[in-house]
Amino acid sequence: MKIPRLAVIISCWNYERYVAQAIRSVTSQAHEDCELIVVDDGSTDASWAVIQREGVRCYRTKNNGSRSACLYGLSRTNAPFVLFLDADDELEPGAIDTIIENLDEGVAKLQFPLTRIDQSGKVISGPVPKLGAFRDRHLAESVLRTGVYMSPPTSGNVFRRDLCSLLEEVDYEQTVDGVILVAAPFWGDVVSLSKPLGRYRIHDRNDSGLGRLPDAVLLRREISRFIDRMAHLSKILARSGAGLKLVPAEQTYFYLERSFYLAIAEGRRASAADAIRLIWRLWAGYHSINAKVEFTCFLLLTAVLPNRRARQSIAYRLDAGERSLRGFLQAVFASGPR
Structure with missing residues (x-):
């Protein structure tokens, strides 16, 4: 069988309210060069039942954090590129077409802005962050000098598979958008798109703490x-x-x-x-x-x-x-x- 070029991996922990929308934002695009894998990270709410009702390829693991769930999903695909979609976020219609059109062997990471939405899905802001459209690997210079560069949250990034192998070395956090973000410019080109291809949901359980006083x-x-x-x-x-x-x-x-x-x-x-x-x-x-x-x-x-x-x-x-x-x-x- 042909190996799909892109895998979208959704890891879910207690997001029964949102995970169906995340899944449907992918399945509604029905792209033959993209596969979807959903991993329930030992949810204690009705998330697993919601996921099963969607009829997608899914797995349930013992709760061990997002990174572990994403690595489990990665082990179930051979796709050369991976998008880790948070279970409370969504992809825009047509996003998968645009992503795949911009992927080749020289790309280490592709990034795009996300439109912010509220709990009900209503748009509450324009694209964030405001990214320019470019392709280069000079971002490595920025990382060496500052340790960072302009990059979106998890759901706005597509990583080449070999870069994701670095996640197996991580023992200090449970997120997946950490070291592979800053390592990407050293692995190859970073492709940046200015058009928002996803939606980032703001709600009372956001780990980022957006919209709240500093904690x-x-x-x-x-x-x-x-x-x-x-x-x-x-x-x-x-x-x-x-x-x-x-x-x-x-x-x-x-x-x-x-x-x-x-x-x-x-x-x-x-x-x-x-x-x-x-x-x-x-x-x-x-x-x-x-x-x-x-x-x-x-x-x-x-x-x-x-x-x-x-x-x-x-x-x-x-x-x-x-x-x-x-x-x-x-x-x-x-x-x-x-």
């Missing part, structure tokens, strides 16, 4: 994961023998930014020295001049605001919607007490 526990976890991912990537690069040197995690903008937010989330005031170091890192980065000016204003204002207002400003900044300076000021100063 110190989540921020500490983000920082810890980032440090572990950077250490893992350093080992991967060392194995390549190319002599590539990765910036220390503690010197990156991401680390300094999340540490700045953490101080405020814990009720402390970020120090002037921390704010200056963060702004210096911002201006040394790849953002546009307009973005740098707006982010600088945001950081300076946040640093001097009372803690309650400062937490509101961070919630706005972490939200994946519009981030204009005007919108920021309206969100922080026009809102009531929280």
Whole structure:
């Protein structure tokens, strides 16, 4: 039998409300070069029954986290490219056609924006993040210098199969969009599409915490994961023998930014020295001049605001919607007490 070019793997844990929509967003496209595999990660609600009613290829495993479920699904396909679709997200009609048209052996990762929707499926924002259309591997330079590059959440990425093998080495987190995201530019070309091909659902169980005031526990976890991912990537690069040197995690903008937010989330005031170091890192980065000016204003204002207002400003900044300076000021100063 012909091996399909793309496998969509949906891992589900207690998402009985959304998993059917995720499945149908794939099956409705009925593409002969794409197969769907659904893995229920030991759900305790009615998810497994919902999945079985959809009549798709599905498996049920003992609850061990998303990464483990996704690896199980990966072991059930030989497709050279894989999209890990979260069970609360969806693909747009025609997305599979567009994805497959842009895949070839030189592609390590394909990415696309996601339209944000609410619990009922109503659109609540335009495409996030705002990606340009390009194909290159120069993003590796950004990773070496900053540890990151502009990338969408899990459901907005398609990975080449050999890159996914790195997930077997991960023992520090249960997500799948960690080290393989930052390793992708070293494996081949990253193809970026500007058209949104998926929908990212915002609801009360989002692990990202979008739409909520900053949570110190989540921020500490983000920082810890980032440090572990950077250490893992350093080992991967060392194995390549190319002599590539990765910036220390503690010197990156991401680390300094999340540490700045953490101080405020814990009720402390970020120090002037921390704010200056963060702004210096911002201006040394790849953002546009307009973005740098707006982010600088945001950081300076946040640093001097009372803690309650400062937490509101961070919630706005972490939200994946519009981030204009005007919108920021309206969100922080026009809102009531929280």
